[in-house]
Amino acid sequence: xxxxxxxxxxxxxxxxxxxxxxxxxxxxxxxxxxxxxxxxxxxxxxxxxxxxxxxxxxxxxxxxxxxxxxxxxxxxxxxxxxxxxxxxxxxxxxxxxxxxxxxxxxxxxxxxxxxxxxxxxxxxxxxxxxxxxxxxxxxxxxxxxxxxxxxxxxxxxxxxxxxxxxxxxxxxxxxxxxxxxxxxxxxxxxxxxxxxxxxxxxxxxxxxxxxxxxxxxxxxxxxxxxxxxxxxxxxxxxxxxxxxxxxxxxxxxxxxxxxxxxxxxxxxxxxxxxxxxxxxxxxxxxxxxxxxxxxxxxxxxxxxxxxxxxxxxxxxxxxxxxxxxxxxxxxxxxxxxxxxxxxxxxxxxxxxxxxxxxxxxxxxxxxxxxxxxxxxxxxxxxxxxxxxxxxxxxxxxxxxxxxxxxxxxxxxxxxxxxxxxxxxxxxxxxxxxxxxxxxxxxxxxxxxxxxxxxxxxxxxxxxxxxxxxxxxxxx
Amino acid sequence: xxxxxxxxxxxxxxxxxxxxxxxxxxxxxxxxxxxxxxxxxxxxxxxxxxxxxxxxxxxxxxxxxxxxxxxxxxxxxxxxxxxxxxxxxxxxxxxxxxxxxxxxxxxxxxxxxxxxxxxxxxxxxxxxxxxxxxxxxxxxxxxxxxxxxxxxxxxxxxxxxxxxxxxxxxxxxxxxxxxxxxxxxxxxxxxxxxxxxxxxxxxxxxxxxxxxxxxxxxxxxxxxxxxxxxxxxxxxxxxxxxxxxxxxxxxxxxxxxxxxxxxxxxxxxxxxxxxxxxxxxxxxxxxxxxxxxxxxxxxxxxxxxxxxxxxxxxxxxxxxxxxxxxxxxxxxxxxxxxxxxxxxxxxxxxxxxxxxxxxxxxxxxxxxxxxxxxxxxxxxxxxxxxxxxxxxxxxxxxxxxxxxxxxxxx
Numbered sequence: 001x002x003x004x005x006x007x008x009x010x011x012x013x014x015x016x017x018x019x020x021x022x023x024x025x026x027x028x029x030x031x032x033x034x035x036x037x038x039x040x041x042x043x044x045x046x047x048x049x050x051x052x053x054x055x056x057x058x059x060x061x062x063x064x065x066x067x068x069x070x071x072x073x074x075x076x077x078x079x080x081x082x083x084x085x086x087x088x089x090x091x092x093x094x095x096x097x098x099x100x101x102x103x104x105x106x107x108x109x110x111x112x113x114x115x116x117x118x119x120x121x122x123x124x125x126x127x128x129x130x131x132x133x134x135x136x137x138x139x140x141x142x143x144x145x146x147x148x149x150x151x152x153x154x155x156x157x158x159x160x161x162x163x164x165x166x167x168x169x170x171x172x173x174x175x176x177x178x179x180x181x182x183x184x185x186x187x188x189x190x191x192x193x194x195x196x197x198x199x200x201x202x203x204x205x206x207x208x209x210x211x212x213x214x215x216x217x218x219x220x221x222x223x224x225x226x227x228x229x230x231x232x233x234x235x236x237x238x239x240x241x242x243x244x245x246x247x248x249x250x251x252x253x254x255x256x257x258x259x260x261x262x263x264x265x266x267x268x269x270x271x272x273x274x275x276x277x278x279x280x281x282x283x284x285x286x287x288x289x290x291x292x293x294x295x296x297x298x299x300x301x302x303x304x305x306x307x308x309x310x311x312x313x314x315x316x317x318x319x320x321x322x323x324x325x326x327x328x329x330x331x332x333x334x335x336x337x338x339x340x341x342x343x344x345x346x347x348x349x350x351x352x353x354x355x356x357x358x359x360x361x362x363x364x365x366x367x368x369x370x371x372x373x374x375x376x377x378x379x380x381x382x383x384x385x386x387x388x389x390x391x392x393x394x395x396x397x398x399x400x401x402x403x404x405x406x407x408x409x410x411x412x413x414x415x416x417x418x419x420x421x422x423x424x425x426x427x428x429x430x431x432x433x434x435x436x437x438x439x440x441x442x443x444x445x446x447x448x449x450x451x452x453x454x455x456x457x458x459x460x461x462x463x464x465x466x467x468x469x470x471x472x473x474x475x
Numbered sequence: 476x477x478x479x480x481x482x483x484x485x486x487x488x489x490x491x492x493x494x495x496x497x498x499x500x501x502x503x504x505x506x507x508x509x510x511x512x513x514x515x516x517x518x519x520x521x522x523x524x525x526x527x528x529x530x531x532x533x534x535x536x537x538x539x540x541x542x543x544x545x546x547x548x549x550x551x552x553x554x555x556x557x558x559x560x561x562x563x564x565x566x567x568x569x570x571x572x573x574x575x576x577x578x579x580x581x582x583x584x585x586x587x588x589x590x591x592x593x594x595x596x597x598x599x600x601x602x603x604x605x606x607x608x609x610x611x612x613x614x615x616x617x618x619x620x621x622x623x624x625x626x627x628x629x630x631x632x633x634x635x636x637x638x639x640x641x642x643x644x645x646x647x648x649x650x651x652x653x654x655x656x657x658x659x660x661x662x663x664x665x666x667x668x669x670x671x672x673x674x675x676x677x678x679x680x681x682x683x684x685x686x687x688x689x690x691x692x693x694x695x696x697x698x699x700x701x702x703x704x705x706x707x708x709x710x711x712x713x714x715x716x717x718x719x720x721x722x723x724x725x726x727x728x729x730x731x732x733x734x735x736x737x738x739x740x741x742x743x744x745x746x747x748x749x750x751x752x753x754x755x756x757x758x759x760x761x762x763x764x765x766x767x768x769x770x771x772x773x774x775x776x777x778x779x780x781x782x783x784x785x786x787x788x789x790x791x792x793x794x795x796x797x798x799x800x801x802x803x804x805x806x807x808x809x810x811x812x813x814x815x816x817x818x819x820x821x822x823x824x825x826x827x828x829x830x831x832x833x834x835x836x837x838x839x840x841x842x843x844x845x846x847x848x849x850x851x852x853x854x855x856x857x858x859x860x861x862x863x864x865x866x867x868x869x870x871x872x873x874x875x876x877x878x879x880x881x882x883x884x885x
Contacts (some may be wrong), residue, residue, distance in 0.1 A: 042535035081607075109807075132478070195753075231737075276693055277604075278604060278605065278693075279602065279603045279604040279605075279690075280602050280603065280605075280688070281602050282600075282602045282688070282710075285600055285602065302598075304597065304598065304600070305595070305597055305598065306597045307597055307600060308605065387570060387577060387579075390572065391576060391578050394572060394573075394574070394575075394576050394577055395576060397572035398575070399574070401555060401557075401572045401573045401574040401575065401576065402573075402574055403509065403559035403561075403572065406509070406559065409561065428607075441592070441594040442592045442593070442595065443596070443597050444614075445592065445595060445610070445611040445613065445614040446592065447591055447612075447615060448610075449614060449617040449618050449621065449622055452618065452622060452624065453622055458624065459526060461607065461694075462606070462607035462694075463607070463694065464694075465694045466694040466695050467607040467694035467695055468607060469607050469608075469626075470618060470624040470625060470626055470696060471624075471625045471626065471628055471721070472624075472625045472628050473623055473624060473625070474619065474623040474624070474625055474649060475623040
């Protein structure tokens with residue numbers, strides 16, 4: 001019998017943060033994920049920004065949790081060996097007319113607790129960001145970047161090594177109250193749990209409906225992104241935001257440096273009907289470029305090496321167009337829902353997780369897990385090492401000397417390590433996000449067959465399920 | 476480690492360069508190849524048609540490569556396999572890793588024959604979902620011919636480049652159904668012989684002036700929507716046609732790989748995406764040469780090898796006699812001509828120009844002018860961007876030069 005104290009539905013940043021938080025206590029926790037890996041939803045398709053919180057509505061949970069989450073992040077990044085770099089944020093005004101609005105943003109930011117905000121003039125902006133075009137800018141020094149995939153993987157791996165069980169390809173199909181808890185039917189059997197935490201993101205309303213809780217409806221809002229070649233990395237130093245667009249809301253198409261020296265451009269914002277529609281569109285891609293080139297005129301189409309889109313989980317107040325705040329609600333007893341966790345959800349996730357833990361703690365006193373180890377080791381990245389370290393590693397294991405992915409300089413040993421990852425994920429995408437093989441300018445055209453050969457299994461998939469890479473063998 | 480000549484890339488161009496340099500008397504040569512065997516991309520090109528120009532015979536890719544491998548072995552030229560160059564600096568030192576370790580090499584001369592890569596779905600910006608089943612044609616060729624894996628059963632191919640045409644036939648022979656080859660231009664980008672032998676012989680439809688406007692399918696490709704394009708290459712609404720398929724292959728062009736050249740500070744031509752070289756195939760960094768598909772994308776491997784021989788010859792001259800190339804004058808592609816290689820020349824040697832026209836043309840003259848002086852005029856019945864044109868000028872013809880302009884005229 002699959003009996004647990006807590007079942008977490010969804011292995012995004014929120015689900016994995018909750019899992020890690022609960023692993024600090026004597027609780028038997030399972031994470032149920034319908035996809036083949038963690039971070040397959042919005043958690044893996046965003047700008048990777050650890051926000052400072054100054055752009056959120058005053059005293060909203062988004063603002064408060066974001067500021068608190070930002071403060072916690074350096075420690076988490078250290079414990080989990082997750083990349084984190086504070087690069088600062090520029091919100092760029094193109095004309096004098098933007099000065100007033102930037103002043104308001106500054107005041108709101110300071111009220112939310114953001115520190116050292118300053119308005120800088122064109123000359124200073126040019127000095128710090130020579131390729132950015134603007135009349136003035138609001139500078140916030142606290143904004144940072146991480147690799148969202150690596151972050152969620154690290155949370156999950158740390159939770160797993162502290163006893164949390166992860167079930168992938170496990171889609172929740174029905175939930176019933178039973179034996180003082182909940183019986184969860186899934187595509188991989190039945191689970192029984194005292195508590196359920198609904199971290200299903202875009203699908204949180206569907207999970208809630210299964211227990212008759214119909215208060216919220218999640219609206220998918222698509223955001224498309226470009227990824228630029230590392231060769232263009234000199235175009236920006238910090239994060240470059242436009243003035244907040246008044247028509248569409250949100251924060252607008254911005255440029256973000258990534259941990260791996262690519263630049264991300266996006267996201268667009270478009271409400272769509274289908275929660276499965278993760279496509280990119282000709283219109284969306286056109287818009288991204290047009291918006292971004294206003295901020296950085298030297299941007300060129302040829303720098304674009306990748307596109308993707310993500311779906312935000314938007315809650316809209318009924319009868320209005322206003323966006324709801326984060327929602328954490330328990331209904332029925334022992335069933336905790338998280339709704340509307342969109343940006344700044346990546347930053348706020350540890351705070352959301354501790355709120356979930358508090359709610360569970362109201363039912364029963366939680367006992368600390370004396371064996372909890374907050375630390376997790378990252379994988380070795382060959383390309384990041386010095387020549388001496390590289391030479392030493394190859395001596396230890398010759399597989400480090402075989403470069404499989406030429407664009408991102410990923411060795412055979414790293415691919416093998418990724419194939420043996422602690423979560424047991426066995427997909428091409430899983431290898432990509434763990435090693436970066438296939439994420440460079442050739443997008444895997446050269447290394448994919450080499451990885452197929454290393455895996456040696458014809459039924460190897462891109463991302464689980466029916467996503468087989470090859471059809472059959474000719475031999 | 477010190478070396479006289481290091482050749483980066485053991486494909487056909489690299490091997491041809493090595494053989495030529497050895498014939499000219501360079502003793503200390505090292506070929507560095509990242510793959511497990513020499514021959515580069517030819518190893519996966521199991522179709523024939525290689526060598527018609529050089530050997531007057533049609534070989535398969537591996538056969539063609541073997542001719543050079545035999546010479547390399549006969550001449551005992553040293554080759555490092557499974558070895559990747561991580562860094563190349565302007566002083567011609569390089570960092571190489573292999574299972575045997577990390578090595579620093581100081582070379583007196585270097586020839587870059589690093590080949591090219593294919594344009595990806597992401598570069599072309601095809602809209603739609605991101606399922607499994609979208610591959611570049613060369614990647615699919617690798618899967619089938621080297622791994623023995625069939626990438627799919629019902630296939631649409633975007634782009635009529637040669638690799639795509641070859642794959643249309645290859646997939647058909649293995650039992651797949653190739654539903655369409657879709658080309659955005661109003662003409663094919665492949666060699667004429669490949670259109671006939673790979674598409675027409677198998678009744679595979681070629682849709683000119685069409686492009687893929689959407690990829691559908693969540694986990695694996697389920698269908699591909701194509702549409703007609705207008706004069707500005709924009710899709711025309713209402714002309715969409717949907718093909719139920721599980722695979723989309725891309726054959727929309729090749730890009731020279733020059734990441735190492737860039738690290739060494741070599742000047743790159745923005746049109747060819749390869750180094751800007753002189754008639755010795757020497758780049759802007761003295762003693763670093765470039766040839767083959769990393770210099771410019773070739774139509775035939777024969778030309779890539781000839782070009783590499785030229786690089787090998789002049790690297791040898793440089794090493795043994797201190798003869799250096801000069802960059803006194805520029806060549807320019809003018810109206811109707813897309814690109815000219817070499818980009819520089821001395822004005823004192825014979826000069827072979829390789830060029831490609833911008834769009835197909837009929838009954839035109841290729842005109843080479845030096846300032847206002849007509850140097851050469853060649854009448855061509857048919858000109859095709861897919862085919863490279865080679866014109867040799869004697870040193871007398873480029874004497875007292877001011878810079879060459881190549882154009883098309885009536």
